[in-house]
Amino acid sequence: MRQALPLALAALLLSGCASHNPEDFNGTWINQDAIKAAVKGGSLRQALxxxxxxxxxxxxxADQQASFSNGFEAADGQLSATEKQWQASFQGGQTxxxxxxxDELKTTDQSGAKQTFVRAKQPGNAPLGGSFEKALYQAYLGGDWKIVEGQGQGSVVRFADNGGVTGLPGxxxxxxxxxxxxxxxxxxNDSLWLERKQRGAPFILKRDGDKLEIFQAVNRAQPDEMPALAAGSRQWVLEKN
Incomplete structure (x- = not known):
């Protein structure tokens, strides 16, 4: 009953000022604009x-809960209905x-900045942020890549949307x-982490259309400073088949 009353109130508030039912908001929504910008080429960091x-x-x-991910951190908040919209409120006063x-979810933060999201396809039980990551991996690195330079030349490399990779030596x-x-x-720089049996290292990544270059990451910072990674020797050049 405690949940039924807020839902009934929300439906009453929103009826007449929106063509959607409250439950239409339910689910996982991903930032497709960021993915499209990344796939166009150039800097992944800049696109994101x-x-x-x-x-x-x-x-x-139903539970009046809202959560979001920025690719590194996650935040959990409470949903409440206003006269025209839903509002997500978080610790620290952020709304x-x-x-x-x-079919799109539009968000506006306190500074007036707006973002657009689309419903994730088959989110399943993916952890928060996992659906966006999966969609990005599919769009940005999906398909067959052939090693044209470096160890394993001639091999076909596949980057799976679950974080697995085959074809790269190691x-x-x-x-x-x-x-x-x-x-x-x-x-x-764009970067990625490569590992085997939970032991790995960062690498610098450069993608230009159907060409992918992977470089060793060289730390140019002093021992008492935060690492500052730059591109070292080129390890692989991959081209998409």
Missing amino acids: NEHGPVFEWKLDI EQLELDG PDRFALCLAGDCATMGGS
């Missing part, structure tokens, strides 16, 4: 910065206004750097 900071939302009207525009797992400390350490 320009279309961030939030990459994924999870909304649960986001949420509304539906057709590593069997990868992760793109989206935000947080790895982004800070990489500066303006």
Whole structure:
């Protein structure tokens, strides 16, 4: 009954001022604009910065819960209905206004910055942020890549949307750097993590259309400073088949 009353009130508030039912907000929503910008080429970091900071939302009207991920951190908040929209409120006083525009979720933060999200396809039980990451991996690194330079030349490399990689000599797992400390350490460089049996290292990544270059990451910082990674020797050149 405690949940029924807030839901009934929300439905009453929103009826007549929106064509959507409250439950239409439910589910996982991802930042497709950031993915499209990344796939166009150029800097992955720039694409994510320009279309961030939030990459994924999870909304649960029944429990009045809202969560978002920025690719590094996650935040959990409470949903409440206003006269025209839903509002997500978080610790520290942060709020986001949420509304539906057709099949898209529109968000507006306290500074007036707006973002657009689309419903994730088959999110399943993916952890918060996982649906965006999976969609990015599919779009940005999906398909067959052939090693044209470096160890394993001639082999076909496949980056799976679950973080697995086959065809590269050595590593069997990868992760793109989206935000947080790895982004800070990489500066303006795109980077990824390659590992095998939970032991790995960062690499610098350069993607230009159907060409992918992977470089050793060289730390140019002093021992008492935060690492500052730059491109060292080129390890592989991959071309998409």
